Amino acid sequence: QKEVEQDPGPLSVPEGAIVSLNCTYSNSAFQYFMWYRQYSRKGPELLMYTYSSGNKEDGRFTAQVDKSSKYISLFIRDSQPSDSATYLCAMSDPAGNTPLVFGKGTRLSVIA
Amino acid sequence: ETGVTQTPRHLVMGMTNKKSLKCEQHLGHNAMYWYKQSAKKPLELMFVYSLEERVENNSVPSRFSPECPNSSHLFLHLHTLQPEDSALYLCASSQEAGQSPNSPLHFGNGTRLTVT
Numbered sequence: 001q002k003e004v005e006q007d008p009g010p011l012s013v014p015e016g017a018i019v020s021l022n023c024t025y026s027n028s029a030f031q032y033f034m035w036y037r038q039y040s041r042k043g044p045e046l047l048m049y050t051y052s053s054g055n056k057e058d059g060r061f062t063a064q065v066d067k068s069s070k071y072i073s074l075f076i077r078d079s080q081p082s083d084s085a086t087y088l089c090a091m092s093d094p095a096g097n098t099p100l101v102f103g104k105g106t107r108l109s110v111i112a
Numbered sequence: 113e114t115g116v117t118q119t120p121r122h123l124v125m126g127m128t129n130k131k132s133l134k135c136e137q138h139l140g141h142n143a144m145y146w147y148k149q150s151a152k153k154p155l156e157l158m159f160v161y162s163l164e165e166r167v168e169n170n171s172v173p174s175r176f177s178p179e180c181p182n183s184s185h186l187f188l189h190l191h192t193l194q195p196e197d198s199a200l201y202l203c204a205s206s207q208e209a210g211q212s213p214n215s216p217l218h219f220g221n222g223t224r225l226t227v228t
Contacts, residue, residue: 008152032213043116043202043219044155051213088155094212099168102155 006103023089118220135203
């Protein structure tokens with residue numbers, strides 16, 4: 001079983017839709033959970049992060065962590081064509097001081 | 113100029129060539145990284161430097177040789193590569209080597225490498 005599983009898509013939605021992007025993981029020691037966004041021909045950039053469990057909201061974006069299910073989600077409300085990008089989840093175990101473990105990324109297209 | 117700058121943006125090389133990738137960060141960070149990004153695969157960490165010392169080498173073949181002359185510059189020297197080494201090579205930096213949300217990675221836009 002891979003440490004982090006993420007469906008690579010592609011995912012295509014109409015403008016204004018609610019998008020749900022997800023990752024599952026196997027290492028219960030992960031405490032930091034991040035989402036990076038990567039536009040075409042660009043490097044990834046940190047979009048949001050959460051520590052341990054719970055929700056975090058930033059504008060149209062909400063990050064959720066369910067540690068009991070080892071499942072994290074990123075929701076995008078009122079999606080826009082400018083949200084079209086690849087979204088990568090990443091997580092780490094701060095106690096082990098291990099490098100970030102990334103998912104494969106989900107490619108999202110928001111169609112106007 | 114700000115952020116993390118990588119050159120060249122594209123590189124095509126034969127299997128017998130020797131080339132180098134260059135990365136420069138203007139963020140005052142102490143840690144720098146090389147990642148490999150291949151289609152349908154997760155980002156693979158290759159090398160980590162903290163304060164110019166290599167702190168991690170993720171079982172990378174010796175045909176990849178990193179160099180970090182100072183905290184702002186990072187190179188990846190390439191020689192006798194294989195076609196399967198074709199990928200996007202990303203450089204990143206962070207304030208510290210811990211990669212926590214308090215010290216997130218800042219990526220460059222990568223070098224698209226094609227080995228023929």
